[in-house]
Amino acid sequence: MPGTFDVICKTILEKCNCMKHLFTLSLILSFLITQAQTSIKGELQDENGLAIEFANIALYNEADSSLVKVETSDENGSFQLQSIIPGDYYISATYVGLSDLRVSNIKLNIDQQLDLGVLSFSPMAVELTEATVTASRVMVESKADRMIFNVQGTINSVGSDAISLLRKAPGVLIDNNNNISVLGRSGVLIYVDGKQLPLTGDDLTIYLQNLPAEQIDRFEIITNPGAKYEAQGNAGIIDIRLKKDKSHGANGSISGTYSQGEYGRYNLSGSGNYRNKSLNIFGNASYGGHESFHNMDFISFQNGIQLEEKVRETFDRNYYNYRIGTDFFIAKNHTLGFIVRGGENNGERLTLDRISISPQDNPTEIDSILIANTTANNDRRQNTFNVNYRFDNRKGQSLNIDLDYGRYENKSLRFQPNIYYDAKEESVLSKDVNSFDTPTNIDIYTAKIDYERSVLSGKLSFGVKYSRVVSDNTFLVFDEINEESLQNDTLSNIFDYDESVYAGYINYNRSLGEKWSFSVGFRTEQTDATGDLRAFLPELQEDPVEINYLSWFPSAGLNWHLAEKHSFSLNYGKRINRQDYSVLNPFRYQLSKISYRRGNPFLRPEIVNNMELGYTFAQRYNFKLAYSKTDDQITRLIAPDKDDPLANFITWENLAEQTVISFNASIPVQITKWWNAYFNASASYLNNQADYGGGAVVDLQAYTYSIYQQHTFNLPAGIKGEVSGYYSGPGVWGGVFKYDSNWSLDLGLQRKFFKDRLNVRVSAADLFYETGWSGYSDFAGLYSAGNGWWDSRRVSVSLSYNLGNRNVKSRKRRTGLEEEAGRVGDDG
Helix, strand or coil: CCHHHHHHHHHHHHHHHHHHHCCCCCCHHHHCCCCEEEEECCCCCCCCEECCCCCCCEEEEEECCCCCEEEEEECCCCEEHHHHCCCCCCCCCCCCCCEEEEEEEEEECCEEEEEEEEEEEEECCCCCCCCCCCCCCCCCCEEECEEECCCCCCHHHCCEEEHHCCCCCCCCEEECCCCCCEECEEEEEECCEEEEEEHHHHHHHHHHHHHHHHHEEEEEEEECCCCCCEEEECCCEEEEEEECCCCCCCEEEEEEEEEEEEEEHHHHHHHEEEEECCCCEEEEEHHHHHHHHEEEEEEECCCCCCEECCCCCEEEEEEEEEEEEEEEEECEEEEEEEEEEEEEEEEEEEEEEEEEEEECCCCCCCCEEECCCEEEEEEEEEEEEEEEEEEECCCCCCCEEEEEEEEEEEEEEEEEEEEEHHHHHHCCEEEEEEEEEECCCEEEEEEEEEEEEEEEEEEEEEEEEEEEEEEEEEEEEEECCCCCECCCCCCCCEEEEEEEEEEEEEEEEEEEEECCCEEEEEEEEEEEEEEEECCCCHHHHHCCCCEEEEEEEEEEEHHHHHEEEEEEEEEEEEEEECHHHHCCCCEEEEEECCCEECCCCCCCEEEEEEEEEEEEEEECEEEEEEEEECCCCCEEEECCCCCCCCCEEEEEEEEEEEEEEEEEEEEEEEEEEEEEEEEEEEEEEEEEEEEEECCEEHHHHHEEEEEEEEEEECCCHHEEEEEEEEEEEEEEECEEEEEECCEEEEEEEEEEEEECCECCCCCEEEECCCCCCCEEEEECCCCEEEEECCCEEEEEEEEECCEEEECCCCCCCHHHHHHHHHHHHHCC
16 A cells, blocks of 8 residues: 555655755744644543544633633544633543533633543433433534535435425525535535536436535535645535444434425435444435436527527436445554445436527417327446545644545437427428437545644644546437438537546644634646547548646635634635536537537636635634636626528537625524524625627626525424524526526424434425526527426425434433534534
């Protein structure tokens, strides 16, 4: 294994010689930074010496017992409270099944880094039969570098999936094509448990739709990632964290959900883990079925012709997925881990597409009607493997090594007859029948090394990463003639995409006295990619597209703790959004005989500079103002075909520039003891600019806003109620599509039984059926207006049962610390 990493590191340095300057910068920073930080740290263990993770640690003023700061212990039981004003304090720590731990008479001096060492909990004497624990997390937490959207236990998440839950996340917007943006910026990277998900477009949508809410613990939204993270993704990262029980002993749970709208859905899930001093074994699995529909109506005008289109789509999918992992605690400071993930999705889609064609100046005189009904069968499989080694001496020094391999397979077969009828749909004018065989295979290889250590009272981190993506795409088009399939070599091709990225980074952060802290980082990435289009006819063969460039990505952050309840942050980052293989291939993907989409092999990567100013009041209310300037923004456009006056197509182009100014506010409110509320509001201004010549100009400005709120009620008889909903104002999708407002209201109830082991939840989603979309685009001589709606109004029932066999005991009370932690927004 060391030999492999030697080769990787040598290759990276050979490909990107300038990376050696990163380490020179680390030495310069080490000598420039001389101020010390004021902090308190420690390590939590139980009576057997096992690390206690995710315990609540709260720091209080000794004089008046006012809460100063709340943190949680990490997976090693370690915690650190930073940027503390000198004074007299005490610490209270709590964990399920253990007696409260209190450390008093803490005197903190200026520039002192106080290490409390190992702190041991005592077992609780209360029997399980007498009591159980009641604890909950707030819905949204604000951390130094991310916003955390907790969905586990949220009643109205019942029967939902990942993409539906993301519609409710703070600052997140999903358009009519399921493209995701954050704070008004497109280009979001999706991670699962800290690993990038390489899927895009329809593949990403289907993956998220098949990821049930019952498996999701939280979303971590990182709008301005530091140098440690990949520079890819203009709007940052959304990391989907799946549930993982880390309690000691053997634990498990099973759950089942049924949801009914116009069609039914179901999901069965199970999870379990076993943990002791030597190892942790964990896993989960899910199986489900998903039926739904998506309807769209369009009216378009181009070249003096009116096209009135009605699309009715139905979906029927079955899926399963699993995750199995093991962590070996091979020594006190050494962990070796393995994770295997896999899944398969089999689905059928039936599309009924009817297009009426008439003169624009006399739309009642229908010339002809095109019927293009499509049957599609898709089989998607994925398998990923991870090996991880971690060293952490719990004194500020750590080394992390990751090796990953992922294989994604997509088999797709489509059958599409295009039949032209007369105005009365009585006579067939012409008929073209096509079938499509379009398999795609993606292989991903990554190797990463990250190192951290304490340097001059701060934290210095640096690392290297190599990643390679190989995508094989086959596009075979067949003409069905006299019940015989003949390959159309003019429209068929094979497109191979091979991309390697060599990266290195360095980052330094520390406190400057009592009120100030900063971070600064640099990342460099060398990108080598080749897009090779292989045609079946020599005259259609094109030269491979070579992409080679070196990019630098600085990042910096400054935090100011003005007073006990007031803190400010200022962050800057430069990022990139590379062309995805799915939008590079110029293959013509036929939606109907007069509608198609095609890629653009000449797209340039987009470069963005992001600036964010944040303010936090009372460690609870969070506000963020952001500015983003993107050059060569990759955007989705709809334009008329130059050769066929009836046809239009979807493609991707670079905008000259895009400017986004956005604001976000996150406000939790405890109205009464039994009524808690959460509000999130966001607003943005967008300015798109481009000139493609020939009158194809983009000059578009738009304001948009959205409001999300959730109210939770503790009702009699142990029932918990929830009312949630959002309102999204008008805005812009892609480069030119202006959409109208939409909104949704959800209701939910929850009741627990059998000493809280059985959890029953009932929810009703989109009660007034207002989640759908509508809008229009006007670009390059094509005006198109439309609206769409889907199976969003649903009633769902979920039952989950905890099979826990924990070797800890519980209690029936919620400590004052847990209540405070819930109010200030830290993980309970």
